[in-house]
Amino acid sequence: MSVNESYYCFCLTQPDNLSEEDKLRLASHKAALLLGSKWEVGETITIRFLEGHPDLCERVKRVALEWTYLANLNFDFVSEGPSDIRIAFQQGNGSWSYLGTVCRTIDEPEPTMNYGWLTPDSSEEELRRVVLHEFGHAVGLIHEHQNPKEGIRWNRSAVINDLSRPPNRWNEATIENNMFKQYRPREVVATDVDPISIMMYPIPRTWTENGYFSAGLNGELSESDKAFIAENYPR
Numbered sequence: 001m002s003v004n005e006s007y008y009c010f011c012l013t014q015p016d017n018l019s020e021e022d023k024l025r026l027a028s029h030k031a032a033l034l035l036g037s038k039w040e041v042g043e044t045i046t047i048r049f050l051e052g053h054p055d056l057c058e059r060v061k062r063v064a065l066e067w068t069y070l071a072n073l074n075f076d077f078v079s080e081g082p083s084d085i086r087i088a089f090q091q092g093n094g095s096w097s098y099l100g101t102v103c104r105t106i107d108e109p110e111p112t113m114n115y116g117w118l119t120p121d122s123s124e125e126e127l128r129r130v131v132l133h134e135f136g137h138a139v140g141l142i143h144e145h146q147n148p149k150e151g152i153r154w155n156r157s158a159v160i161n162d163l164s165r166p167p168n169r170w171n172e173a174t175i176e177n178n179m180f181k182q183y184r185p186r187e188v189v190a191t192d193v194d195p196i197s198i199m200m201y202p203i204p205r206t207w208t209e210n211g212y213f214s215a216g217l218n219g220e221l222s223e224s225d226k227a228f229i230a231e232n233y234p235r
Helices: 020-024 054-069 100-105 124-138 156-163 172-180 223-232
Strands: 010-012 032-034 044-049 074-077 085-088 095-098 113-115 188-190
Touching: 044 054, 054 074, 054 124, 095 100, 095 124, 100 124, 113 124, 156 172
Parallel strands: 010 095, 044 074, 044 085, 085 113
Antiparallel strands: 032 188, 095 113
């Protein structure tokens, strides 16, 4: 499996946790829920598109709503006025999202979610993969490989070598934050690591010690994703 920038997103847990350099480079790019970013059960989350072709926006909306079929949350897509989640399509700025309720700390009209490689011509497969993943972050889910329940034994030099080169060009601080950082157990509610979670990065075997672990490019919610989000946002 090759390393491709469109496989990797940034998950922003606080508005100032990245250097200005890294904010400019937001590109290159079961489950664990960060407790400090969890929404109230039954809460209504307002969402606004800042730009984008109407057909593309409608496709994103349709996929995003699938999270609400499982979680006791309501997505209210508004066309104007203040909103919790604000979606941009800034090309070259990667795909990323703030984590859960952190979006409410970001001043209007700054985006809180971006789809840097989605266009009206994007395939349905790619759009589903990216939108389900980013809205997973939006409801509070961290990257699965940072789940503290089972630490991945990284081949650190291989990860750094691949991600520091084109097309990602991540510096070591960015790699540390997005690849090697693990959340503390008390910060999250987590199940065992799910290699087919929508929140899992693609991980080639060369990135782990003795090739003991790998994960593919997941495009749909796993059964663990579905059960976990329903349990944590019960109806």
